Amino acid sequence: MIKPILLLLFYAYAYKETLTFLTVSSSSSLAIINFTDDWTDPHSPITNYGIFPESLYSLLNLSQTKHFEATFAWGTPPPQSSERITIYNKLKNEKIRLDKAGFTLISDSSSNWKMLTSLLSSLFCSYINVDDESIKTKEFQHIHTNDFLCKENFIRAQHLLPCRGNKGFSTLFGSFYSSKYVSLTIAAETDGENKYKYTIRATVEVSSKEPLKSVYDECISSSIELIEDAAIESHPLHTLQISKLSLTSPSSFENQPIKSSRKIGDVRYRFDTTYTHVLKNNSPELLNIAFTEVFPNIVTPLLHTFSHSPIKISKFKKGWTVDFELILKPNEEISIKFQLEKKLLSFEEYPTDPQRGWDIPSTIIIYKGNTLEGILPTDDLLVMTPEPDFSMPFNVICITGSVIAFFYTSIQTLQLWKEKIHWSNPHYETSVIKAQKIQTYVKNGLLGISLVILYILDRKGILKLLG
């Protein structure tokens, strides 16, 4: 009697489903739903296929693969979610990626690629053409195809979960279809001997106000993490409320040895603004502080205005990162100030609510003293920017185009049209012959151009002139 209970407890410990919410904006969050299981048996590799899927075990062995990660994704991740994921990965030592739409497969370089793709096609209901160009390095192989995520992929993924869609994580699959961004990952690895591990993970964009409430239906054990304003704190299920307005500051950061306050001294529609970050050391210790400021593309930090020199400033596709390393003496307060230059973007590059402002995401301050060590999240900020008019691009294009056309034609007209020559002029006859010649050239030219256009249209199948 005791043996089955112990076994059940062991299994309960082995299974772990986690649900993490990362707030990325006032309206959307990222839900990361993760299931991980591992198996180690020195005598028999896999004895109970109900716990560890046989198909994955066979796949790893037949294809001689030590590690693979297959991801299906659709849609575009919400803005600034990649920064959030980066911070989350750093803090939780995870390797979560926001893959672009399509199917992505990564495996170790020693795997039998043809066998792996073939087995994976049946396991995950994916189509991989082995003739497609894959990237191969000494360490890994990688392929990305435009295969799209469909219901069948979710059903196959459900079969790899212990509750087979009856409870827990897999019950949420149905609600993913309405999401703007979904990424479904199956990863498995082995040490080549007896240790096996597999992960099924879904990263989904959800509305911040309506979280995945049906997650109450637990499978074996569940824990939910909530990351709001880059702070990490675990919440029991029944107190979960995801809404930017209703959440209070996580209690674990209340009594920190350092205090951080960020501000933007902003006149809404001016093209520059002052950014201030005040840091105070409340502890009796000397603290080493490191943090990174992340700015979106809409603003440019002006290096010559920095009150404290950063150790690094980098430009990436969506903005800037500025790295600082400082030493704060006991009870010392420093104020980092610099100017941000606001940019004007093309009217199509603005979000649907441009007057809300642009997020300057909160980042993590890492501090370390002789005895004190930890992290502190900074405040989220909004920066207001001037914007062009969104209602009348046609008018602007039309008016400016007409003005430029007027400039060009007005000057050309002065030169282009010849004066009429009177019949009494001795050059009258020669000018008439010249004009007739030009007329013939123009006529033939227009005819030639028309024929070429007709021929092109015919080749494109728009006109069926030539049969």
Add this chain to the structure above:
Amino acid sequence: MLYKIASIGILLRIIMYHWFPIQPIPHISSPYTDYKNALEGLSYLSLGLSPYYSDSPVHTPPLILWLFSLMPSQHIIFGLILSADLLNSIYIYLITKSKLAFSIYLVNPISIISTSSMSLSSFIHLAILTFGYFTLERRRLRAVFAISFLSYLDPCMLSISSLWYFNHFTKRIYILAFLMTFSLFSASYALFGETWDWLWSCQIAQLLNYDIKPNIGMAWYLILEMFKRYQFLYRVILAIHPWLYIYPLHCLLHKYSKYSMYKNTSNLYFCILYLICVVSHPHPTMEDFMIPFILISTHGELIMRVKSGFFTVTAGVIGVILSIAMWGMWTERVGGNANFLFFQTIFTNLMIFGFLFGLLHQVNEEIKMKKHQITCKTIVEEVVLSILK
């Protein structure tokens, strides 16, 4: 007299620079000529970073940045800008031979504010004015130096080099100019770690208007409101645009020179093309508009005959003043938006071009009149001769 005016001009600039620093507005500075831009580049260099990369806020050309990095203080850089400004006034005097033009340039609020806010456009104006002066004086080698610097500093103004074509210079001068420009570009390439990133950040970004800031030109709002798919096409069209006026201007003004015996047509061509370049420029400033107007004032007799001249110039000035007010309305959010500024800038540019069109129309009318006079004279002579025979 000239010394006194020069002293007053310099003194006013120093006073403004030292005691009344003015926040740059788009009418005075552009992202490509703002001193803040050069300072940003110097800060990158001091951290051992390259100031030139994709979307970099630094557009100051490498050689200028290198020159500034050698200067021990900002005051010396201001001294350089002030000297360039003084040289500008001297070349304006040499081109126009007018003390009034010299005085207007030195003692007017636009150029004083521009210099005191350390706008680097003084160097561009110097390159244009020296090019104009040396070409008009037919000093080829100096003109080559000037045009090379101009193509290095502001390639948007390069169509002004067609003054050589108007003055029938030989092909050798074009080859020399190309070699000189190439040597400047090569020096920059060698100076900044053998990469061409600076070319994209400075010359190409300037030519195709990649760093868009509001200004009194027409291009910025057109590009902002243009669908992304067609933006590159319009950027290229706007860059080519000033080159389209070279041939008609060349023909028209040569005819004018032939029929009306007007000796100063080269100067007139230079002034008109300068103004066209400014109107077509992606980020012009008020000083950019002011200089060709000062230069063209030497053709006062011709301008006085332009019927629409008074209306267009007055309306243009009103447009500029209103555009300053509209800029304030937008940025202070009194109730305006970007359209307010756009309307005034388009109106101002339209009026300036209207003035140019009026001037060229007058030139065309005078050509016709002279032709008619010559034809009548010939017919009368033929009739008289036939009667005498």
